[in-house]
Amino acid sequence: MKVSKKVAGVEYAIRDIVTAARQVEKQGKKITYLNIGDPVQYGFQPPTNVKDAMIKSIREGNNYYAQSEGLPELREAISLKEKSKGLSVSADDILVTNGVSEALDMVMSSIVEEGDEVLLPGPYYPPYASYVRLHGGKPVEFAVDLKNSTPDIDDIKSKITPKTVAICLISPNNPTGAVFSEKSLKELVDIANQHDLYIICDEIYDQIVFDEKFTGIGKVSGDSPIILLNGFSKVHLMSGWRIGYIAFNNSPKLVPIRENLPKLARVRISTNLPVQYAALESLRGSQGYVSEFVSELKKRRDFVVKRLNSIPGLSCSNPKGAFYAFPKIETNPYKTDQEFVMELLRETGVLTVHGSGFGTQYGSGYFRIVFLPDLNTLDFALNEIERFCQ
Structure with a gap:
């Protein structure tokens, strides 16, 4: 049956790569997910007043x-x-x-x-x-x-x-x-x-x-x-x-x-x-939680960028906002950044996203890390990345 040619151009590397992670997981390896920029999955939650407003609206019949x-x-x-x-x-x-x-x-x-x-x-x-x-x-x-x-x-x-x-x-x-x-x-x-x-x-x-x-x-x-x-x-x-x-x-x-x-x-x-x-x-409502959230992220940003720049074969510019680091693979024994990311996943269980998934012209040769997890998780992941690079 016919499928529209337009659909062939649709890609979403951030989620597409999860399919590969699930295959690795089936083989018994624990996955450390550093691929999706979702604060809530890493323990951050909307304030109680916001949750209550959602529940209240449902109970009051706004459905x-x-x-x-x-x-x-x-x-x-x-x-x-x-x-x-x-x-x-x-x-x-x-x-x-x-x-x-x-x-x-x-x-x-x-x-x-x-x-x-x-x-x-x-x-x-x-x-x-x-x-x-x-x-x-x-x-x-x-x-x-x-x-x-x-x-x-x-x-x-x-x-x-x-x-x-x-x-x-x-x-x-x-x-x-x-x-x-x-x-x-x-x-x-x-x-x-x-x-x-x-x-x-x-x-x-x-x-x-x-x-x-x-x-x-x-x-x-x-x-x-x-x-x-x-x-x-x-x-x-x-x-x-x-x-x-x-x-x-x-x-x-x-x-x-x-x-x-x-x-x-x-x-x-x-x-x-x-x-x-x-x-x-x-x-x-109160916006106090935002500064607390950003303060936590800044600690994680500083930790991740410092560690990445200490790993031979990698370099990373300092992100000024959001919650992603985008290190460059200075020394890549593999043919592509995607192959680098896949081998990193298979060997260490650390899931990142290949830079070419964000555009081949300027993304190739990089990979993306989400620095939303707690410092212990980030430390473990960066130790694994360092071991892999060595």
Whole structure:
């Protein structure tokens, strides 16, 4: 029977590699999972008031279809959050989605047609390329200086063609932890305006930064055609509840997509309503847990980066945000980074993700580690990685 060719371009290395881990596990080897960026799986939990809000909403009967655009009170709270970061939005500019992944799918399906090109920061989060391909487009990677967290502006300019429709940004970045400065964001917005391109900016790690204050793209947005993606999985520790949102900047160029993209929200009916009440509470309630969470992550970041840089054959830039380290394999006895990661898994049981899964042009020769586990688990894993490299 026929299968759509579009599906062939869909990849998600972070989860695809788990299949291999399960095979190794069946052979009796214990797996140390350092592959998925899910804080909740590593012991972090949403605050009690947020859990209680979810349970309360269910008990009070809020178990029906929500408005397709999202709970009005939540949209208002989200708009206040994004306005505080500089974006020009009201509640009417917010559309609540089932996670950022659905938001990304909706945006790509609204702007990408056969042959269109979308610029992605290399390396990039895999669903960006998969959704571009799924809708007939071509992902094009641009270079990012990982040491200085700066996009290569000249490289971006050289890769814009008549087929380019958008520039995507992920700041803080997955998988590298790069955080773009205000200057870099302004340069990217200026380029987009010069070429009539959408800027799609993913800020889901916006409060998970370690060394410098985070600058949101809203601060330099003006009336540019910026579509911001964000959600509650990372900072708000609500990964399994699947809730995110799209925020449209107040730009005349976004009028057509603002009129048409919500049709997709109506077709898929709505987002989980009880979770929306929990998200509302997570924005209105105490935010003290966030600084505690980030403080814990900073300790783990510092430990992991120091250890990686002490291992012969590896080097690692210092991630400025998110919870990933992206070490470079300086000395690789195997043909590819994927083979390195697979052999590491088979020999040690430590599961990481090959860098080429985040884009072959700039991800090849690296691998990604999640530093969410406790220090004892990270110490064990790094001992195994060091032994493997030796």
